[in-house]
Amino acid sequence: MYKLFLTLRYLFARRIAYFAIAAVMLCTAMIVIVNSVMGGFLDKIKAKARGLLGDIVVNNNSARGFPLYGEFITDISKWPEIEAAAPVIFSYGLLSFQDTAILNTVQVNGIDLEKTYRINAFKQSLFYEKYYPGSTTLGVQQQPKLGFDPERSPVSSDSPGEMWVTLPADLLDLLAKSRAAGIEDRETVDSGVNVALRKAGLPTLPGLFEVNIEGATDDPSSDDGSVGRAGYFGDPREGIIIGRDLVAFREKDGRYRRYMQRGRMTILTLLPISDGGSVDAPIKVPLRYADDSRTGIYEIDSKTIYCDFALLQRLLLMDEGERADDSGKIPARCSQIQIKIKPGVDANKLAERLEQHYRSYLEKDLPDVREFERNLLSGIRVQTWEESQAAYIAPVEKERILVTILFAIISLVAAVLVMCILYMIVLQKTRDIGIVKSLGGSSAGVAAIFVGYGAAIGVVGAAIGGTLGYLFVIYINEIQAWLIHINPAWQVWDRSVYSFDEIPNTVRTSDFAIIVVCGILLAIFGSLAAAWRAARMQPVEALRYE
Amino acid sequence: MSNADNLLTAAAIRKHYRMGRSVVPVLTSCDLSVRRGEFLMIMGRSGSGKSTLLHLLGALDTPDSGRISLTAGPQSPEVSVFPATERERNEMRRRWFGFVFQFYHLLPELSVLENVLMTRMVGTSISGWFGGRGAIRRDAIALLEQIGLGARLKHRPAELSGGERQRVAFARALVHKPLLLLADEPTGNLDAESGAKIMALLHDLHRSGQTIVMVTHDMQLTKSADRMLVLENGALQT
Numbered sequence: 214m215y216k217l218f219l220t221l222r223y224l225f226a227r228r229i230a231y232f233a234i235a236a237v238m239l240c241t242a243m244i245v246i247v248n249s250v251m252g253g254f255l256d257k258i259k260a261k262a263r264g265l266l267g268d269i270v271v272n273n274n275s276a277r278g279f280p281l282y283g284e285f286i287t288d289i290s291k292w293p294e295i296e297a298a299a300p301v302i303f304s305y306g307l308l309s310f311q312d313t314a315i316l317n318t319v320q321v322n323g324i325d326l327e328k329t330y331r332i333n334a335f336k337q338s339l340f341y342e343k344y345y346p347g348s349t350t351l352g353v354q355q356q357p358k359l360g361f362d363p364e365r366s367p368v369s370s371d372s373p374g375e376m377w378v379t380l381p382a383d384l385l386d387l388l389a390k391s392r393a394a395g396i397e398d399r400e401t402v403d404s405g406v407n408v409a410l411r412k413a414g415l416p417t418l419p420g421l422f423e424v425n426i427e428g429a430t431d432d433p434s435s436d437d438g439s440v441g442r443a444g445y446f447g448d449p450r451e452g453i454i455i456g457r458d459l460v461a462f463r464e465k466d467g468r469y470r471r472y473m474q475r476g477r478m479t480i481l482t483l484l485p486i487s488d489g490g491s492v493d494a495p496i497k498v499p500l501r502y503a504d505d506s507r508t509g510i511y512e513i514d515s516k517t518i519y520c521d522f523a524l525l526q527r528l529l530l531m532d533e534g535e536r537a538d539d540s541g542k543i544p545a546r547c548s549q550i551q552i553k554i555k556p557g558v559d560a561n562k563l564a565e566r567l568e569q570h571y572r573s574y575l576e577k578d579l580p581d582v583r584e585f586e587r588n589l590l591s592g593i594r595v596q597t598w599e600e601s602q603a604a605y606i607a608p609v610e611k612e613r614i615l616v617t618i619l620f621a622i623i624s625l626v627a628a629v630l631v632m633c634i635l636y637m638i639v640l641q642k643t644r645d646i647g648i649v650k651s652l653g654g655s656s657a658g659v660a661a662i663f664v665g666y667g668a669a670i671g672v673v674g675a676a677i678g679g680t681l682g683y684l685f686v687i688y689i690n691e692i693q694a695w696l697i698h699i700n701p702a703w704q705v706w707d708r709s710v711y712s713f714d715e716i717p718n719t720v721r722t723s724d725f726a727i728i729v730v731c732g733i734l735l736a737i738f739g740s741l742a743a744a745w746r747a748a749r750m751q752p753v754e755a756l757r758y759e
Numbered sequence: 760m761s762n763a764d765n766l767l768t769a770a771a772i773r774k775h776y777r778m779g780r781s782v783v784p785v786l787t788s789c790d791l792s793v794r795r796g797e798f799l800m801i802m803g804r805s806g807s808g809k810s811t812l813l814h815l816l817g818a819l820d821t822p823d824s825g826r827i828s829l830t831a832g833p834q835s836p837e838v839s840v841f842p843a844t845e846r847e848r849n850e851m852r853r854r855w856f857g858f859v860f861q862f863y864h865l866l867p868e869l870s871v872l873e874n875v876l877m878t879r880m881v882g883t884s885i886s887g888w889f890g891g892r893g894a895i896r897r898d899a900i901a902l903l904e905q906i907g908l909g910a911r912l913k914h915r916p917a918e919l920s921g922g923e924r925q926r927v928a929f930a931r932a933l934v935h936k937p938l939l940l941l942a943d944e945p946t947g948n949l950d951a952e953s954g955a956k957i958m959a960l961l962h963d964l965h966r967s968g969q970t971i972v973m974v975t976h977d978m979q980l981t982k983s984a985d986r987m988l989v990l991e992n993g994a995l996q997t
C-alpha cells in the first residue's frame with residue numbers, strides 16, 4: 214500500500230515531476246501528430262492512386278503498347294470475378310490553346326469515358342460533369358456560350374450586362390438537376406459573371422464560359438448590342454478533358470480560378486512512334502476543352518489530358534491495319550488495361566491468373582501475332598494497383614516510418630529527462646528511503662515506488678499528450694485557419710502547393726494506442742536507473758545523520 | 760532467570776566498517792539479552808557504536824558475525840534475527856521492531872497522521888488497506904491523541920516543534936504495537952524541557968509494559984532505566 218501512496222504523494226508533491234510529465238506529454242503529442250498527418254497523407258495518396266487506376270492493371274512497359282487487348286477483355290469479362298475492364302493508351306504531346314501563348318507538354322491518356330466511369334473514380338474528378346451532369350463527352354462538340362436571358366428584363370446601364378446572361382437551355386436543365394441534388398460550387402473563385410449574378414441575388418453558373426458577342430441583334434432591348442443569344446458555336450470538334458492545373462490557378466485558400474473557358478479550341482500535337490521505334494512526323498489535332506479533371510495529385514493534374522481512346526489509337530497508328538505486304542492484319546494495341554474486380558476477390562491471386570491468361574495467347578498460334586507482337590506480349594505484367602504504384606507509394610510509406618522513428622529517437626530525450634529527474638529525487642529522498650526501509654519496506658518495494666513514479670509520470674504525460682495530440686490532429690485545419698487569421702505568413706499548409714485541400718486529420722486508433730503505450734514504457738524505462746539506485750541504498754547510512 | 764524471559768538475545772556480535780583501505784572495528788564482541796518488559800539503557804561515548812548496535816538489534820543492518828534471536832512470547836519458538844534472509848528481516852522490522860531516531864526522520868511531504876499510518880501501510884496490501892483502513896486510522900488517531908498531538912493530525916512535520924516531531928516519531932514506532940521499541944538518543948536533539956517530556960513518555964510506555972532499548976551518551980538519563988549497560992571498546996559492560 215505504501216508504494217501506491219508514496220508514488221502518488223511524490224507525484225503531486227514534487228513540482229519537478231511536472232517537467233517530466235511535460236516532457237513525456239510533448240513527445241507523445243508530437244509523435245501522434247507526425248504519425249497521424251503522415252499516415253493520413255499516405256492514405257489519401259493511396260485512395261487517389263487507386264481511384265485513378267482501378268483494382269488491377271495490365272502493362273507491358275513499352276511505349277508501343279501491346280496487342281490482343283480486345284480478345285483479352287472479351288475473355289475475362291466472362292469471369293465471375295471481373296466487374297469491368299477498359300483499355301487505355303498513354304502518349305505524350307504538346308497542348309496549346311488557340312489564340313493564346315500557352316503551350317504545355319502533356320501526357321495524353323486515351324480513355325473510353327463511359328467504361329472509365331465504371332472502373333475508377335475518374336468521374337468524381339470532373340468539374341463540369343458534376344454541375345452539368347451528362348454534359349461532358351469526348352465526342353464531337355461545339356463551344357457553349359453565354360448569352361442574354363430573354364426571360365429577364367434588362368437592367369440599368371450602371372450594372373454590367375452579365376447580370377442577365379444565361380447558358381444554353383440544355384445546360385441550364387442539367388444545372389437544375391445538380392442544384393436539386395444540393396450540389397453547389399465551393400471549389401472555384403467566382404468568375405466575373407458569377408460575381409455579378411451573386412450581387413443581383415441570382416443563382417450562379419458554375420464554371421467559366423465565353424459570352425456570345427456575335428449576332429447580338431436578336432435582342433431589341435439591348436442598346437449597346439454587345440451580347441447575343443446563348444447557344445453552341447464554332448467548328449464541331451472532338452472533346453478533351455484537361456488536368457485542372459492546366460486551365461486554372463490555385464489560390465492559397467485552395468480554390469481554383471479558371472482562366473480558360475469551356476469549349477475553347479485547343480491544338481494537340483502528337484508524336485506517333487513508328488513500328489521501327491522512331492518518332493514519325495508530328496500530328497496536330499484541334500480539340501475542344503470539354504471538362505477539367507482534378508484527381509488531387511498535382512503531378513497528374515498539371516500534366517495530363519484525356520481524349521477518346523479510339524481517336525488517340527487512330528492518331529498514333531495503334532489501331533488495326535493492313536500489313537504493307539498484304540499478308541494479313543496488324544492487330545490494334547493499347548498501353549494499359551484497367552480492371553475493376555468484384556468486392557471480396559483476392560486481387561493478388563486474380564492478377565496472377567490474368568497474367569497467365571494473357572501469356573497463354575503466346576502459345577496459341579494466332580496468325581496476326583508475328584515477331585513484333587510476340588515481343589510486346591512477352592512484356593505483359595498484370596499487377597494490383599498497389600504494386601503498380603509501389604514506386605510512388607513506397608517512398609511515402611518509408612518516409613512515414615523514418616520520421617516516426619526519428620521522432621521516437623528524439624523522444625529518448627524525454628526518457629533521459631525522466632531518468633535525471635527521478636534520479637535526482639532518489640538522491641534527495643535518500644533519507645525517506647531509509648525511513649521506509651526501517652519501517653520494514655523491502656528494496657523491491659522501494660524500487661517499485663520509483664518505477665511506479667515513472668509509470669505515473671508516463672500515464673499522466675502520455676494521457677495528456679495523447680489527448681492533446683489527438684485534438685491537435687482533429688482540429689489541425691481549424692488551428693491552421695486560426696494561425697492564418699492571426700498572421701497570413703503562418704500558413705504552413707499551402708493549398709496551392711499540396712495535392713490535398715486539407716491537412717490529413719485522422720488518427721489511426723491502433724497507432725495511437727501503440728504510441729501512448731510506448732510513452733508510458735518510455736517513462737518507466739527512464740525510472741529504472743533511479744529505482745535500481747533506490748533499491749541498493751543501505752538504510753542505515755541515510756538514517757545516521759540529519 | 761529463565762531463557763523464556765528474554766525477548767531478544769545477541770551473542771558475539773562483530774561489526775566493522777571499511778573506510779577506503781582502512782578497517783574501522785566498531786563492535787568487537789557484544790553479548791546482550793533484553794528481557795521482556797524491561798527498559799534497558801545503553802550508555803556510550805559518541806562514536807562508540809551505539810547506533811550501530813541498535814540497528815543490528817532491530818534487523819536494520821547485519822553484523823559481520825554473531826547471532827541475534829528473538830522469542831516473541833513465553834510459548835513462542837525462538838526466531839533468528841541474524842542470520843536471516845532480507846525478506847525475513849523486512850518482515851521482522853514490520854512486525855516486531857519500532858525505531859525512534861535522534862533526528863526524528865519523519866517524511867516531510869506527509870502529514871502527522873500519514874507519517875504514523877505509513878508504518879501500517881508498509882505491512883498492508885492495497886486491498887487489505889482499503890478493507891481495514893477505518894480501524895487502522897482510528898488506532899493511529901487514538902495513539903496521537905494519547906501523546907497529545909490530537910490537534911495536529913493534518914500538520915506537516917515542518918510545522919511542528921522538535922519535541923512534537925519526536926512524539927510523532929514515537930507514535931509511528933508504536934502504532935503497530937512492536938515487541939521492542941528501539942530509541943536512538945531520542946532526546947539528543949531536544950531542549951531540556953522537551954527532553955523531559957519525551958523521557959516521561961518513555962516511562963509511561965514502560966509502565967504499560969512496552970519493552971524498550973534506548974541508547975544515549977547522557978549519564979543523566981540513565982537513572983530512570985531498569986538496567987544500564989555501557990558500550991566501550993566495542994563491547995558491553997555492566
Ligand SMILES: Nc1ncnc2c1ncn2[C@@H]1O[C@H](COP(=O)(O)OP(=O)(O)O)[C@@H](O)[C@H]1O
Pocket residue numbers: 754757776777778783785803804805806807808809810811812
Ligand atoms: N558507514 C560507515 N562507514 C565508516 N564508518 C562508520 C560508518 N558508520 C559509522 N561509522 C563509524 O562507526 C563508529 C560508530 O558509529 P555509531 O554507531 O554511529 O556511534 P554512536 O551512535 O555511538 O555515535 C564511529 O566511529 C563512526 O565514525
Ligand SMILES: [Mg+2]
Pocket residue numbers: 809810811943944
Ligand atoms: Mg549515534
